[in-house]
Amino acid sequence: MTTTTPRHPGSETGWKSPRGARRAPAGPVPASGAWREGDPAGARRFLDVGTFDLEVGSRLPDVRVAYETHGELDADGSNAVLVLHALTGDAHVRGQAGPGHATAGWWEPMIGPGAPIDTDRYFVVVPNVLGGCQGTTGPASTAPDGRPWGARFPRITTRDQVAVEIELARLLGVRSWATVIGGSMGGMRVLEWALLGPEAGIDVRSIVSIATSAQSSGDQIAWAHPQLGAIRSDPRWNGGDYYDAAPGEGPHAGLGIARQIAHTTYRTARELDERFGRLPQGGEDPQTDGRFAVQSYLDHHGDKLARRFDANSYLRLTETMLTHDVGRDRGGVEAALGQVESQALVVAVDSDRLFPPELSDRIAAGLPHAAGTRLITSDFGHDGFLLEFDQMGPLVRDFLAEVERVSPA
Secondary structure, three states: OOOOOOOOOOOOOOOOOOOOOOOOOOOOOOOOOOOOOOOOOOOOEEEEEEEEEOOOOOEEEEEEEEEEEEOOOOOOOOOEEEEEOOOOOOOOOOOOOEOOEOOOOOOHHHEEOOOOEEOOOOEEEEEOOOOOOOOOOOOOOEOOOOOEOHHHOOOOOHHHHHHHHHHHHHHHOOOEEEEEEEEOHHHHHHHHHHHHHHHOOOEEOEEEEEOOOOEOOHHHHHHHHHHHHHHHHOHHHHHHOOOOOOOOOOOHHHHHHHHHHHHHHHOOHHHHHHHOOOOEOOOOOOOOOOOEHHHHHHHHHHHHHHOOOOHHHHHHHHHHHHOOEOOOOOOOHHHHHOOOOOEEEEEEEOOOOOOOHHHHHHHHHHOOOEEEEEEEOOOOHHHHHHHOHHHHHHHHHHHHHHHHHHOOO
């Protein structure tokens, strides 16, 4: 297990220890933490990918994708790697926080020169997902009538998201992925890419499925239900129409509560008990109106997300995850996984209580070219795939070397 915790969007940067003074809030929370037209672009690039007919039967016009790239595409296009982010991630996988980027790269130790995904060797593409809030078309984007989509943004599926990414790949000149890699919500798209990519004429030589599932479980749906309710019950959500609200007047309370519920599923009971136990927060007294340290910790994460994310995107993306089922209209999960021709690395975190290892075991058992499930040992639960770089890195590095040896471009 790692002894240090790198900074990333799920880490505790800015949160004071139980015996430390509580950090003062950084001013009123914006109505939305979404990237909006006119904001600094940062390292983002943009491509207009057209109009899409969605699985629900509606049509989404003028879709734009925000993405970042690292490294250079070979002349034969054989060295491309697609990295897919989780629920509240974005395209900023490496690099510092700064104008246009509220947080530093969320997987920086994994990607770069000499890193497990070596940008001296690979051309790495990282898109912001359809329905997201950091530059790709989503609820905070401008609809054809000139107003933000808000709650009018149509329901989307994992397959809709991959269809958009397929068009992005075409426009970038990518006809083959050396690997498609992602965890959690990103892992759901990885599995769809393994099927939809080849159908669209884009070869997927290998996939890395991390801490994810082939279809959402009843337990995951149950945990998500109060999160969705928390946002929609916030009076300041205003039916999804809040983008013109002043700072402090948006649905940050509901979004913050949703994040607090989610964060408890991302970590483990053991970590929270050993780290916080029943300690009070600083000089606060829980017997009066004070908080326990673990409550302060969750408050911090709720506030932090509300400052960099969008409530409507949280709703739509969560709903997308809940409808995920790689076996839908394909004869079931096992039949669908059995059609995948890509080499596969399947990774789970041993303490993950949101995506427990048995969900990865099902994926590994169904994929013809997967050698079982590789377990990461961690006290951090689901977040282990974002934190345990000393274990995650060698797994990915060795797998990519094996893919090149077995199936060279």
